[in-house]
Amino acid sequence: MSTTLITGASLLGERSADVLVVDGVIREIGSIDTGAAQGAEVLDADGLVLLPAFVDLHTHLREPGREDAETIRTGSAAAAVGGYSAVFAMANTTPVTDTPEKAVEVWRRGQEVGLVDVMPVGSVTKALAGEEISELGLMARSQARVRVFSDDGRCVHDSQLMRRALEYVTAFDGVISQHSQDPALAGPAACCHEGELSGRLGLPGWPDAAEEAIVARDVMLAKATGGRVHVAHVSTPGSLEVIRWAKAKGLPVTAEVTPHHLALTTDLLEGYDTVYKVNPPLRPSEYAEELRAALADGTIDVVATDHAPHVSHDKEHAFADAAFGMLGLETALGVVSELMVQSGRMSWADVARVMSTRPAEIARLEGHGRPIEVGEPGNLVLVDPSRSLTVDRSASLSRSRNNPWHGRTFTGAVRATLLRGRVTARDGVLA
Numbered sequence: 001m002s003t004t005l006i007t008g009a010s011l012l013g014e015r016s017a018d019v020l021v022v023d024g025v026i027r028e029i030g031s032i033d034t035g036a037a038q039g040a041e042v043l044d045a046d047g048l049v050l051l052p053a054f055v056d057l058h059t060h061l062r063e064p065g066r067e068d069a070e071t072i073r074t075g076s077a078a079a080a081v082g083g084y085s086a087v088f089a090m091a092n093t094t095p096v097t098d099t100p101e102k103a104v105e106v107w108r109r110g111q112e113v114g115l116v117d118v119m120p121v122g123s124v125t126k127a128l129a130g131e132e133i134s135e136l137g138l139m140a141r142s143q144a145r146v147r148v149f150s151d152d153g154r155c156v157h158d159s160q161l162m163r164r165a166l167e168y169v170t171a172f173d174g175v176i177s178q179h180s181q182d183p184a185l186a187g188p189a190a191c192c193h194e195g196e197l198s199g200r201l202g203l204p205g206w207p208d209a210a211e212e213a214i215v216a217r218d219v220m221l222a223k224a225t226g227g228r229v230h231v232a233h234v235s236t237p238g239s240l241e242v243i244r245w246a247k248a249k250g251l252p253v254t255a256e257v258t259p260h261h262l263a264l265t266t267d268l269l270e271g272y273d274t275v276y277k278v279n280p281p282l283r284p285s286e287y288a289e290e291l292r293a294a295l296a297d298g299t300i301d302v303v304a305t306d307h308a309p310h311v312s313h314d315k316e317h318a319f320a321d322a323a324f325g326m327l328g329l330e331t332a333l334g335v336v337s338e339l340m341v342q343s344g345r346m347s348w349a350d351v352a353r354v355m356s357t358r359p360a361e362i363a364r365l366e367g368h369g370r371p372i373e374v375g376e377p378g379n380l381v382l383v384d385p386s387r388s389l390t391v392d393r394s395a396s397l398s399r400s401r402n403n404p405w406h407g408r409t410f411t412g413a414v415r416a417t418l419l420r421g422r423v424t425a426r427d428g429v430l431a
């Protein structure tokens, strides 16, 4: 029998209580006598906030195929120290996760590592080629119970194929997470936000309409099919307008924003530093402000990291040739705390909603993102709202170092993460 006792925590930042987790399940909440919890691991949570552990709808773990950049073990470790109990591993591995066998292998490997539940995302199309639909139903019925499907890294741009895929996933209540970017509008060389700066830097840009046209089309396909569309890494005000319209109509459309699109802006590209090269690109500061407002008002449902590890030799190129993506799992809470909570825009209960409850609901993931109540699984995170930490890329548990937050200080830090009652990480290291 394993027992963990958390003493004096502020549940969702709202009321103070002790929490006893026995064999992975919350057994008691209230004033608990330490002496009565014999043999328990005791976590002193005085001054700390207890939340349901985070669920990341958008993680790149690179295994199989690019284990030099990340593995299921190193990515799981980064997730655990970041406060996560579950991550959705994107399908753009080598080979692509497009069959039940491959999905089950990712899931099984995650269970073997045992730091977070690694839930495979199935690709929408075979080999991400955008031509033939993957084995969606078989992946859904497999042991990995795939519910989230995405060609992330690429847009499902064929409208008829997207329509068929949406019809298909309604059979098992799946969701399609779309990388909204019309390739015809963007062009293969696009690598930053299209605007005054892209012209000055001589870098081909993406127009906002490349994202917005696909978001609008997919909203209409959700309306036509009843299939659930999730807008991955939303980045423009025009997309937010469309999502607001869809929600006002009651359509099955949800959206995520990344910590980097909330905080980092296109002017960082002035120095051509490839750590800031990401897809969709960093946007102007007024866009980031609109994204923060949309997260606070519920237009955007969740924060998802788009954790995208890359080895240095894939980043150390001319800007146009470098890989897209940045790390995110270990720093997400710090960014959200600093920008959204310390600024007074959101409460800790709101953080629980956008980083845990809603992501689990969207993915139909059981056992995570649950209320802190007796009988619920002990998937929990303890946050110190007043601890300030300076990000040091060399201290990361990720295998890669493409960390855009290096040297920045955030107030609000993960102190401990619990997976089914077992402490997986404490203060930035594995337990």
Ligand code: DOR
Residues within 6 Å of the ligand: 060, 092, 152, 153, 154, 179, 277, 278, 279, 280, 308, 309, 324, 325, 326
């Ligand atoms: O920046 C990104 N990196 N955006 C994506 O859509 C894919 C990701 C990756 O796999 O590196």
